[in-house]
Amino acid sequence: MDFRSFLKSRIVTLDGGMGSLLQARGLRPGEAPERWNLTHPDAVLAVQRAYYDAGSNLVIANTFGANPLRFSQEELSRIIPAAIAVARQAAAESSGKQEKFVALDVGPCGQLLAPYGTLGFEDAVRLFSQTVALGAEAGADCVFIETMNDSYETKAALLAAKESCSLPVIVSNAYGADGKLMTGASPEAMVALLEGMGADAVGVNCSLGPEALAPVVRRYLACASVPVLLKPNAGLPRVEDGRTVYDIGPEAFAEAVFALMREGVRLCGGCCGTTPEYIAALKDHTAGLEPVPVRPKEETVVSSYTHAAVFGGRPLLIGERINPTGKKRFRQALAEHDMGYLLSEGIRQQEAGADILDVNVGAPGVDEPALLEDAVREIQAVLDLPLCIDTSDPVAMERAMRLYNGKPLVNSVNGKQESLDAVLPLVAKYGGTVIALTLDEDGIPPTAEGRVRIARRILDAAQAHGICKKDVVFDTLTMTVSAAEDAAAVTLESLSRIRRELGCHTSLGVSNVSFGLPARERMNAAFFTLALARGLSAGIVNPLSTEMMGAYRSYCALSGLDAHCGEYVVWSQAHPVAAAAAAKPVDAAAETGDLSGLRRAIERGLTAEAARQAAEALRSREPLSLIGEEVIPALNAVGEGFERGRVFLPQLMMAAEAAGSACAEIKAALSAEKTASRCDFVLATVQGDIHDIGKNIVRLLLENYGFAVHDLGKDVPPEDIVDAVVRLHAPLCGLSALMTTTVPAMEETIRRLRDKAPWCRIVVGGAVLTEEYARTIGADAYGRDAMATVRYAEQVDASL
Amino acid sequence: MNVLSPAEPPVNRREILRYAGCRGGGAEGLPLEECLRLSAGVLSYRVVWETFPVSAQEDTVDLGFARVRSAALARSLAGCGSALVFAATVGLGMDRLIARYERVSPSTALLLHAVGTERIESLCDAFCRGQNTALAEKGLALRPRFSPGYGDLPLAFQREIFRALECEKRIGLTLTDSLLMSPAKSVTAIAGIASACAGRESAPCAQCGKADCAYRG
Incomplete structure (x- = not known):
């Protein structure tokens, strides 16, 4: 045997x-x-x-x-x-x-x-x-x-x-x-x-x-x-x-x-x-014990590196916001490879109650496989929600599924032979629960009967690949109700028939239903409630939308999925209806004194307040003058306080964050103008070193002072740093190392920079470095702390 | 090999502020309590340890599992018949929490770093106090702990400690090729065991030759 x-x-x-x-x-x-x-x-x-x-x-x-x-x-x-x-x-x-x-x-x-x-x-x-x-x-x-x-x-x-x-x-x-x-x-x-x-x-x-x-x-x-x-x-x-x-x-x-x-x-x-x-x-x-037979379990499950999310209990919320469709700011973030933006979208959705995060980075002109791989890697480093890998590119799908730390939800396969042939083998190999769209070569059937027929065909094909029925979740496709009045009804009917006849779980993106109509959120929420009532297992929604979350929390309370309406009560208290919210007195920010509201907010490190003050000031003042006359003086005041030992590092950073949030408002008003007013600065933690706190503090401050910072991250090989400096012809490069064991990598990087980019000034910092050590390994300057690095960069920038 | 998931050591807020760069106080407006709350949800304290026979000559120490040249360690272990070698960590959850806040609020990340550092140091202190109490019953006492990288004890000695304590398997602590520990908020150390009447060593900072240290007590 x-x-x-x-x-x-x-x-x-x-x-x-x-x-x-x-x-x-x-x-x-x-x-x-x-x-x-x-x-x-x-x-x-x-x-x-x-x-x-x-x-x-x-x-x-x-x-x-x-x-x-x-x-x-x-x-x-x-x-x-x-x-x-x-x-x-x-x-x-x-x-x-x-x-x-x-x-x-x-x-x-x-x-x-x-x-x-x-x-x-x-x-x-x-x-x-x-x-x-x-x-x-x-x-x-x-x-x-x-x-x-x-x-x-x-x-x-x-x-x-x-x-x-x-x-x-x-x-x-x-x-x-x-x-x-x-x-x-x-x-x-x-x-x-x-x-x-x-x-x-x-x-x-x-x-x-x-x-x-x-x-x-x-x-x-x-x-x-x-x-x-x-x-x-x-x-x-x-x-x-x-x-x-x-x-x-x-x-x-x-x-x-x-x-x-x-x-x-x-x-x-x-x-x-x-x-x-x-x-x-x-x-x-x-001896003599009969083996207990192994029973197949029928639960539909996806997982992250910490926990599993199960379909079939409380309906799951799949956060839809990591997706560039129709979002200018998001497309810009993708073009700039700004993973921080994607992460903050993910974090906000998790805090708002998302169970799963949909990740879609498909946009014209981007290298989608590489970008999706990076997005999944970065998101799973800091967010413990299961991910939904959302792409129509099978190469991107495979690369993301391979390195995903868990069992992903995969969005999507459909009834077209080409799609079945491309996606199902990936699900069979890497594991995953796949969302199947009920459409095929002939398009989206106008009847529930047609959509259920496609669903059956997809299910047969999946099982032929060895994929269990439980690992196929159907999306019966939300159509625009203003284009055909039975559109929503057919979607809902298909949904409940698949649940009943095939015994499969369902998911649905809902916002398409209201396309072309006013007050879309209102209708989306109503449609979401109807779908939930028909047995929808997961909604692909915006968890930051009060209307959608109101509908969801209400549905859960009404269907006995929220003990003592506890979740509903907590959520509602945090999201009062508009009239009650408006009646609350506005926070008394108009304090008198020598400082403007904006400068004070930055100096005190109040991030939200600084953004609000900036938006307010922009109504009457030029964006550039706001930076020059309010933001920079505030930062300078805090920076001087730090240098004199009156302000400490956490406060310095909080002020920098507040300045950052004010600058984000101001930059939005500057539209297409060049927003960085100072030179390029390439920044990296050297190869072998995975500690980046110091580097991140320096980045935050440099950005505030108007430098165009190109942060290459941590554990960066020397050749990548040289490439970036040469490509940008950057006049400044900052290198960070924490331990004596990684200083040789720093030294090697400096040697190569001298060879390939002799124009570049190099400033180094990190726990083991000293002024003398920095000189020994050939750096131009030693950044004792983040402010010292900023001061040196200002000097170099002024001499250009 | 001994493995322990100890209880939470008491929190020292002053130390946290010191690690965050607030010399002499200055906690005003800092979200310290929030950081402690966030950390509490992810901290996972673990310690592995073993006692080894020790013989220390002028600048060479033999710990049974390895020999190493280090005059400073030899001084620290002088007069000790054995030594406690341990590794402690507060777990990977802290690294993840910090990485998350690096993205949304670097100042919070800085404070979380300080919390993590204080937690691992307090964990080691509490662990050593506990060991010392147990040793006292046998008329023995624990010397201050001494880690690779202190004085002339090479960081590369980490490799030997990791092998001897099976840190990866026992407490999930790993070492990169460049000798960084992951999870980051972790400590390995050697503490000599000597007869209690041999007298107490002076405070750890006074033993150390690095006079320009920012954290010198």
């Missing part, structure tokens, strides 16, 4: 701990156990034979850390085949009569992925691919990805396994006592991600004992449609007389694991602190 069939029908007994048993045979702390496959194969063999003798079906080869970050290519290509061969030999020599298999072990690579580490996602995929390819070639029966405590690295490893071999893949994560991975993922989020990508079994190992892991395991059993694994530690470790001991013995361990097997766990074994004795006890307890 091959392992895949065995896994489907039987209980799989795994092995137990390895490291401590090798240590007992002489492995020193800190020494690489993987090397022992070559130097001490007999010791490894003895441990693994003991596990087979104790009744293990699947022994994990000694390759936990066998990856190219830890070993050279040459050594790796000897270690992995040797490890598989030793485990095979152990199986052959064992007296056990059970079925015996060997797994390739894949543990974490030891580095955190970017942006919080420096290892790129594709680099991680590549390095895991090398391990998997060697293991598959050496004849492993399956790939065992284990002890992963980061969802993103887990995805990289699973993707590598799927792309580099056709073996079954088991994926096991390590959870903390809080029921989450170290980087925040919940069990439901992990199951969604892993099942979507085709893991053959999922589960948990390490960290804790069986009882402490029971709540996590139960959550796996509740949502997984593949076999679930449990490989816990022998309780918690403690050091006794210089020896690490664990607090749960073999009998208690076996009993606790057995209890969970009766609830449905299908693969069981032990991790740290467990020995062949534990496996033998487990085997005794489970």
Whole structure:
């Protein structure tokens, strides 16, 4: 029987701990156990034979850390085949009569992925691919990805396994006592991600004992449609007389694991602190136990790197604002690659109550695949909502789905053969829930009957690609009611028929319904309510719209989805109806004194107030004079206060932010005129360094002082900095480094700049630098703090 | 190996302001309480530690799992038969929170940085106090903690500590090729264990040769 069939029908007994048993045979702390496959194969063999003798079906080869970050290519290509061969030999020599298999072990690579580490996602995929390819070639029966405590690295490893071999893949994560991975993922989020990508079994190992892991395991059993694994530690470790001991013995361990097997766990074994004795006890307890059948779960789920969003309960809100359609400011942000703008749109929608964020960056003249990739990467670095990857370009779709840290919603596929052929294989490979539009080569059918027919065809095609019905969500297309009076009725009828007849979930963008009519928000909200009442599972809406959110909160309260109308009450208090809001006294900003309202607002760091004051002042004054006579003097006053030690860094920055918000108002009034009044300034944190607080403070202040700042970000290779300086012919370049270990990268960057851009003045800053050190590495100036950098830049700018 | 998810250490607001660059107070108008509230939702305290035998000569220290040349560490461990080696982190959630505010409010991000730094330092202090109390029962005492990068102890020694404590596996703490720790608000350190009657060491700042340090106490 091959392992895949065995896994489907039987209980799989795994092995137990390895490291401590090798240590007992002489492995020193800190020494690489993987090397022992070559130097001490007999010791490894003895441990693994003991596990087979104790009744293990699947022994994990000694390759936990066998990856190219830890070993050279040459050594790796000897270690992995040797490890598989030793485990095979152990199986052959064992007296056990059970079925015996060997797994390739894949543990974490030891580095955190970017942006919080420096290892790129594709680099991680590549390095895991090398391990998997060697293991598959050496004849492993399956790939065992284990002890992963980061969802993103887990995805990289699973993707590598799927792309580099056709073996079954088991994926096991390590959870903390809080029921989450170290980087925040919940069990439901992990199951969604892993099942979507085709893991053959999922589960948990390490960290804790069986009882402490029971709540996590139960959550796996509740949502997984593949076999679930449990490989816990022998309780918690403690050091006794210089020896690490664990607090749960073999009998208690076996009993606790057995209890969970009766609830449905299908693969069981032990991790740290467990020995062949534990496996033998487990085997005794489970003798004769019938495997609990694995039931497919029908829930439609998407996930982020922290949590899952489930269709079918409270209707989900998909925020629509990260989309350039009809938005001049947004298109400008895309053209300027201003990811900060996209992020702030995302943050505002999350704060307003969005469950999922739609991400669409398609606009004429942009490199959509590259831009979508960057947008997804940046958004998932700071926002924990599941994303909806919205594009009609299959290349952009694939690249975004690949690096997305979770199971995405995918917008969209439709009934055209070309669309089905392009999109469905991506959903099958990367996992995801796909929104299917009920249109095909003949357009959008005018009847519900026609749209349901297309829906059935799409569903058949999806299932032919191995995509579950639950992972297709239908959008029955909102048409303009002013063009055809039955347009809304047909959309709604199609919606409820698909829900009823096909049993699928639905989503709908609603704003099209009111096209060409006055007071559009009012009608959109009414249509949204009607759709919700017909069973709409998710709306693609603007969560910042009071009308839409009012309709949504009311619907939830009216349909019993809002306990004690709590959400409704809280939301309504924050959004009083217009008449009540107008009656409130306007904030008394017209304080008298020497300073104008704008200058005072900036000096006190009041961001919203500064924007309001600027808008007010623009009614009677020239935009440029406002900058010269109000904003800059206010900044100078705060800057001087900082230099004299009367104002501190946080206040300086708050003032800068307030000035920024005032300038945004003023720049809008300046229309097409050049808004930056000073020279280009290229800014970067050097290669290898991922700390950017200092650089960001400098950027904020420089922007305020009118410099055209080109912030290249953190961990930037020297060649990218040189390219930017040369391309812009920038007279100024600022480099930041936090640690002594990254100063060489700074020095290298300066050397190259001198060579290729001799005109450029270079100012450096960062925790380890000093005036003298800056000179030693060849910089023109040392920025002691952000204000000092601004002063130097002003000097250079004035001399141009 | 010992792993712990400790309780929240007490918050020191003065230290937070100091890290944020407010010398001698000046908290007026700062959203400090808001930052503490935001942080509370994402902090996840974790510590891993192990005791190793130690022998320190003039400028070389042998910790059992590795040898390193460092006169400053040798001084710090003088007279100690063993040393506590630990790694602590407040988790990746803090890095994410800071990155998020970098985009919408850099001044809030700055304060969050300061909160994160104060939290990890307070975590280490509380952990060392706890260890010291336990050691006192055996007539032993813990010396002040000493981290890679202090004095002449090379940062590269991080690699040895990470291997010995299995930081990645035990508490989710990783090291980049350029020796930066991620999550960023993390500390590794070595603290000597000596007989309690050997006398207390002076305050950590007084031990350190970096006289121009902005944070010198």
